Amino acid sequence: MKVIxxxxxxxxxxxxxxxxxxxxxxxxxxxxxxxxxSTPLGTYQKLIEMHQKEGLDFSGITTFNLDEYxxxxxxxxxxxxxxxxENLFNHINTKKENVFIPKGAVKDLKxxxxxxxxxxxxRGGIDLQILGIGRDGHIGFNExxxxxxxxxxxxxxxxxxxxxxxxxxxxxxxVPRKALTMGLATIMEAREILFLANGEHKAEIVARALEGSIxxxxxxxxxxxxxxxTVILDQEAAxxxxx
Ligand code: PGA
Numbered sequence: 001m002k003v004i005x006x007x008x009x010x011x012x013x014x015x016x017x018x019x020x021x022x023x024x025x026x027x028x029x030x031x032x033x034x035x036x037x038s039t040p041l042g043t044y045q046k047l048i049e050m051h052q053k054e055g056l057d058f059s060g061i062t063t064f065n066l067d068e069y070x071x072x073x074x075x076x077x078x079x080x081x082x083x084x085x086e087n088l089f090n091h092i093n094t095k096k097e098n099v100f101i102p103k104g105a106v107k108d109l110k111x112x113x114x115x116x117x118x119x120x121x122x123r124g125g126i127d128l129q130i131l132g133i134g135r136d137g138h139i140g141f142n143e144x145x146x147x148x149x150x151x152x153x154x155x156x157x158x159x160x161x162x163x164x165x166x167x168x169x170x171x172x173x174x175v176p177r178k179a180l181t182m183g184l185a186t187i188m189e190a191r192e193i194l195f196l197a198n199g200e201h202k203a204e205i206v207a208r209a210l211e212g213s214i215x216x217x218x219x220x221x222x223x224x225x226x227x228x229x230t231v232i233l234d235q236e237a238a239x240x241x242x243x
Pocket of ligand 1: 036037038039040132133134135138139140
């Protein structure tokens with residue numbers, strides 16, 4: 001695991017965007033796994049700037065998002081579809097047919113999960129997966145207790161996640177209680193991982209994930225077994241690690 005500590009969120013975001021840019025330059029048809037939440041917003045903003053100012057070309061890449069709320073249509077402002085188009089895809093030149101975000105409003109969720117896994121396989125697997133981490137240690141929406149061999153599936157959200165994500169909704173009662181998520185095994189199959197965390201509120205869980213025992217109680221701890229992980233933290237999120 002390579003750990004990079006940057007002064008603040010701005011620098012973390014720039015470092016992460018440069019990392020992604022490098023991968024796209026090396027492999028213009030990169031299969032990129034994307035995350036939502038507040039953590040990667042700065043990275044996406046920098047990537048948009050790189051597209052607009054330097055002409056960074058996203059036309060050859062394919063993207064797969066980690067997760068989506070069950071029951072929210074793509075047009076819902078809190079859906080991850082909406083988030084991705086607002087915060088990234090509307091501003092770069094990725095082809096629509098190469099954008100994959102789990103659909104949370106389909107009838108047969110189980111069948112859809114198989115379909116999603118198959119699409120990842122058909123595209124040759126994920127080259128680089130961007131990850132944030134929840135305060136409960138989740139990656140994607142793999143909440144504590146998720147099996148290390150889990151694949152794309154429906155999951156019930158942990159109360160910590162519902163609470164944390166309620167800041168994006170009018171009230172906590174509006175936060176969906178279920179989500180679709182790539183599984184831990186799906187994530188671990190990505191050839192490379194870019195793990196991002198910022199802020200004091202992440203310091204404890206980052207230390208447990210990166211340096212604690214590997215346990216399903218902290219789903220992100222499985223990343224210790226991945227052969228190619230780059231971690232970029234700001235100083236606050238790095239406060240409790242010893243590496
Ligand atoms: P955050 O969420 O980036 O909004 O902190 C991270 C996550 O829940 O994975």
